[in-house]
Amino acid sequence: MSSLLLFGASEGGLFDFDATLPLMAAQVVLLTYILNVLFFKPVGKVVEERExxxxxxxxxxxxxxxxxxKLENDLKNQLKGARQAAQKVISEAEADSEKLYKEALALANSEANASREKVRKEIDSQRESALNQLKSDADKLxxxxxxxxxxxK
Amino acid sequence: MGTSPFVLPFAALEVGQHLYWQFGKLRIHGQVFMTSWILIGALLTLVVVGTKKMERDPKGVQNLLEFLWDYIRDLARTQIGEKVYRDWMPFIGTLFLFIFVSNWGGALIPWKLIELPSGELGAPTADINTTVALALLVSLSYFYAGLSNKGLRYFEYYVHPTPIMLPFKIVEDFTKPLSLSFRLFGNILADELVVAVLVFLVPLVLPVPVMFLGLFTSAIQALIFATLAAYYIGEAVEEHH
Structure with missing residues (x-):
């Protein structure tokens, strides 16, 4: 038998169709069902569950x-508010202390003025009385x- | 091989010889089924081992199986479309995996070490019966897909842009399985023959790059067959507006 039998061979040949064809088709269909059960369904389930x-x-x-x-923004806003409040408190306290200082200064000044005035008046009156004394002494003399x-005489 | 000029033990070339098994009046090619059972067995073993203990964090063979699954899903989804690709994914995937393991198994396993009384073991896809069986399954599938999805409106496809297309579309129904089966059969058989002839002529080094080319062709052919099958099914279920 020649090793190259092509068309029209009574036995064998490249294009030798026989019951292999339907059997192979049935085998592939069977394989499809088996692979569907063993491979496509379980692997698909796992992959899709993971997805x-x-x-x-x-x-x-x-x-x-x-x-x-959102929380970060809230906290930032709160922090900003707290800073502003603190700043306000500080400036208020500064203004207060400034006011108190000025008041105290004014009071001290006026007291000093008053005592100075009083002293001057005393000095004046003493000078007056001394002058009067002098005058009367001079007159007597x-x-x-x-x-x-x-x-x- | 008495009259054959090929005498080297691993470089013998037998084309068109088969190991016949007789069942009553039916005759089948034994070597095709022997190799296909071994390769299907290997494929199923891989699948069973890989799916035995599947976890959310994939390990080992599960990675490979998930990669294959994802690859097949993408293939089916792009060709068939979002709506019905799930129904056809097992069929497309089985075609791809079966043709792939057949082609690669035929090229990688040293079948020639096993002596048969007649014919020789090789890729199941190098037998015209296998490829025609696969191609006819594809034809049946796209008819079924079209009819089950659109009913008799499926036949609008034949006159789709204009009724002039009718004869071409009818011819297409015959050329589709013909080209599918002959492309696969021709490529794989030619690859086996080229390697066998080269091994016969220059038994060292030279056949190796051709063998690698053969592996590449084998993978590409599996992809082409599966992609075209999916495309034909997608074409049949597509809605025309």
């Missing part, structure tokens, strides 16, 4: 991230001198 898991985890993570950002002079 779902990843998807839900991602959305959850996004949600949590948004929440965290004058009189004495006059009397002495008159007496000596």
């Amino acid at each position: 779902d898991y990843v998807l839900t985890s991602r959305t959850e993570a996004k949600k949590k991230l948004a929440e965290v950002e 004058g009189d004495l001198i006059v009397q002495k002079l008159l007496a000596a």
Whole structure:
């Protein structure tokens, strides 16, 4: 038998169709069912479950991230408010202390002025009385001198 | 091989010889079924081992199976469309995996070490019966897909842009299985023959790059067959507006 039998061979040949064809078709259909049960369904289930898991985890993570950002903003706002309040308290306290200082200063000044005035008045009156005294003394002395002079005559 | 000029033990070339098994009046090619059972067995073993203990964090063979599953899903989804690809994914995937393990198994396993009384072991897809069987299954599938999805409106496809297309579309129904089966059969048989002839002529080094090319061709042919099958099914279920 020649090793190269092509068309029209009574036995063998490249294009030798026989019951191999339907049997192979049946075998492939059977294999499809077996692989569907053993491979496509279970692997598909695992892969799709994981895809779902990843998807839900991602959305959850996004949600949590948004929440965290919101909280951060809230805290930042609170912090800003607290800073402003603190600043206000400080400036108020500064203004208060300034006012108190000025008041105290004015009071001290006026007291000092008053006491100075009083002292000056006292000095004035004492000078006045000393002058008067002097005047009367001078008058008395004058009189004495006059009397002495008159007496000596 | 008495009259054959080929005498080297591993470089013998037998084309068109078969190991016949007789069942009553039916005759089948024994070597095709022997190799296909071994390869299907290997494929099923891999699948069973890989799916035995599946976890959310994949380990070992599960990774490979998930990669294959994902690859087949993408193939089916892009060709058939989002709506019905799930129904056809097992069929497309089985075609791809069966043709792939057949082609690669035929090229990688040293079948020639096993002596048969007649014919020789090789890729099941190098036998015209196998490829025609696969191609006819594809034809049946796309008819079934079209009819089950659109009912008799499926036949609108034949006159789709204009009724002038009718004869071409009818011819297509014959050329589709013909081209599918002959493309696969021709490529795989030619690959086996080229390697065998080269091994016969230059038994060292030279056949190796051709063998690698053969592996590449084998993988591409499996992909082409599965992609075209999916495309034909997608074409049949597509809605025209």
